[in-house]
Amino acid sequence: MDNHSSRSSSPVKKNGVVLLSSMFLTFALLRAYLHFSPNTDLNVGHYNIHHLFTGLLLIAVGGIPLAIMDSSTRGLKLARWVFGAGLGMALDEWVYLIATDGSNASYLLPVSFWGGVVVIGLALTYTVALMLFGERADQKSS
Helix, strand or coil, X not given: CCHHHHHHCCHHHHHHHHHHHHHHHHHHHHHHHHHHCCCCCCEEXXXXXXXXXXXXXXXXXXXXXXXXXXXXXXXXXXXXXXXXXXHHHHHHHHHHHHHCCCCHHHHCCXXXXXXXXXXXXXXXXXXXXXXXXXXXXXXXXX
């Protein structure tokens, strides 16, 4: 097997692509959905549950198995998708809740959108950087 084909199937690359995809797709789908339906709320009793909080639950559900299970354990790809989706949800809403009054109308403001783009962009960049360093470490060890 040549060096190129072994690199293209490395776990670091596969895992990174899943994480990148799940974070980005969650951010893009949430933004699109809430742009066209801005008054969509998840209320439990008298509490408005922002997607930051739902995202944190998904981060826990996906992240805990990733942190404690052996990398060869089946089902970790799903955990990685869940973790990335939760991270995308939480990061999207982080700037919105800091920089606005938290209303549905504020979610559509430029500061909310561009804040989300910047924070998600930083997370995606960090992921790509770790993928590149992971690939180099894999190449050195083989």
